[in-house]
Amino acid sequence: MESKTDKMKIKSRPLTKNEKFLIIALGLVLVFWVSFKFVFDPQAAKLEELEKDREIYHGQIVEYNQILKNEESIKEELLLLMGERESILYNYFPSLDQAQILYLLNDLIADDRVNIADMSFIRPSIETKGELDIHKMDVNIPLSGSYDGILDIVRAIENSPRKILVHSLNLGNENNDQLVGNMNLKIYSLEGFAKAEKDVIPIDIADTGDVKTPFTPYSDFTEPISSYEDDMNLDESEFESYEPTERAGLVLYEFDDSNYEFIPSNPRVKGNVVPSTIRKSGKYSMRLEYNILALEEENRAYVNLNNNDILFKYPPNSIGMWIYSYGYSPGTLGLQLKGQAGEEIEVEIAEGISWMGWSYIETNLPQDLKLYPLKLERLFFEIPYKREDYGVLLIDQLEAFYSENSDANENEKVINDFYVVQSGDTVSEISRKTYGTISYKNEIMELNDIKPGDTLSVGRVLVLRRR
Numbered sequence: 001m002e003s004k005t006d007k008m009k010i011k012s013r014p015l016t017k018n019e020k021f022l023i024i025a026l027g028l029v030l031v032f033w034v035s036f037k038f039v040f041d042p043q044a045a046k047l048e049e050l051e052k053d054r055e056i057y058h059g060q061i062v063e064y065n066q067i068l069k070n071e072e073s074i075k076e077e078l079l080l081l082m083g084e085r086e087s088i089l090y091n092y093f094p095s096l097d098q099a100q101i102l103y104l105l106n107d108l109i110a111d112d113r114v115n116i117a118d119m120s121f122i123r124p125s126i127e128t129k130g131e132l133d134i135h136k137m138d139v140n141i142p143l144s145g146s147y148d149g150i151l152d153i154v155r156a157i158e159n160s161p162r163k164i165l166v167h168s169l170n171l172g173n174e175n176n177d178q179l180v181g182n183m184n185l186k187i188y189s190l191e192g193f194a195k196a197e198k199d200v201i202p203i204d205i206a207d208t209g210d211v212k213t214p215f216t217p218y219s220d221f222t223e224p225i226s227s228y229e230d231d232m233n234l235d236e237s238e239f240e241s242y243e244p245t246e247r248a249g250l251v252l253y254e255f256d257d258s259n260y261e262f263i264p265s266n267p268r269v270k271g272n273v274v275p276s277t278i279r280k281s282g283k284y285s286m287r288l289e290y291n292i293l294a295l296e297e298e299n300r301a302y303v304n305l306n307n308n309d310i311l312f313k314y315p316p317n318s319i320g321m322w323i324y325s326y327g328y329s330p331g332t333l334g335l336q337l338k339g340q341a342g343e344e345i346e347v348e349i350a351e352g353i354s355w356m357g358w359s360y361i362e363t364n365l366p367q368d369l370k371l372y373p374l375k376l377e378r379l380f381f382e383i384p385y386k387r388e389d390y391g392v393l394l395i396d397q398l399e400a401f402y403s404e405n406s407d408a409n410e411n412e413k414v415i416n417d418f419y420v421v422q423s424g425d426t427v428s429e430i431s432r433k434t435y436g437t438i439s440y441k442n443e444i445m446e447l448n449d450i451k452p453g454d455t456l457s458v459g460r461v462l463v464l465r466r467r
Contacts, residue, residue, distance in 0.1 A: 080392075096137045098121055101137070102119065108157050108164075109141070109157070113148065114143055115143065115144050119140070119141050122138035124137045138186055141183045144179065145179065163187075169182075169184075249400060249401050250316075253305070254396070256283045259307050262301065262304075263378075269290070275287065278324065279394075280397055285394045286396070288395060290381055292390065294384060294387045304378055305376055305378060319365060320361060324358050328353055328356075333348070334380050335376060340373055421458055422458065434464055447462075447463045447464070448463055
């Protein structure tokens, strides 16, 4: 009888050569299929992807190399665009600050021939221009006066350094040559578009006597520059704050008060002068814009500084100023002075503008004592004959350098200036006019033996410390 074990046995026979070959071939096919499926195909796709990335990166390298080759021209273009931006910012109000607007309007509409009782400021609103929402304010001004006077006020508003739109002007005949009516002004601001210097006009604060503010900054405090270049993410070294030179110069003019004007030497000379917040010291520099076609005997853009009473009583060792150039120019920058006898003297500051950015330029004045005192009347920029050039220069901090006076023990002597008392002067006012602050009131009183309550007589000569 057969056991279960015997029944479960499977009959087998040895594989033939063909069967062995087919099994081996099948195994090899499976190995190759698995290799291509999970190794070679992914690697090929990865290589193709890397080749595409390589082409992209190669194109970027070519593009970056081209940019690097054009670095200087890009920098020049950027500086020019910044200059244009600064000019645009200056032409509009940075914000609808009623105090600043009122302060500017008081200067523009001051005319003895026109009576203005009051000004009515309408609450600021938003006006839509295309896709832009622009902040604006309306000002209503009732007025009466002569036709010529009202016309001059309208012209003054149209020529305002900040754009003010005369929206409407309604006039009627009151009697004889007198007109009466109302003028409506529209004022637009740059709020929400760009950051700009908030102060349109520096407003003087009234003298509060001996009352001192507890918020006065310490003596070594320097105000940081906060102007539009911060928005541009520029290298701060382009607009670094003023660092004093090794010698202490006597600052003659900071260009902060806009007390200057553009004068062309002939009709082919165009241009303008306006304050700029890109500066080396103080609050503003002076921006000189020029466009000169040099076909006349004299081809100069003059800047009249006569009203600033910049006086040289004694020959300085040298004088200097900061000048910012946005581009190269063949023009000559110089000064025009007048001697005590009325003789005109010209001094070149720079023959050709050969730098970009800020540069401190020095020159010398005549050393002949017979010419002094010399008064600085004008600054000029001249283009050579039969040339055409246009551009922008920034000018800041005109100063003079004098030899240090020392005694036998090498102790530095104090240099003094003198001041002639004018009608209405007080010690506090003299301190403010001379130093920009009333902090030197006590020093002036001590130097000139002035006691509290003393009256300053007109014409008295006071001694002031030079700083």
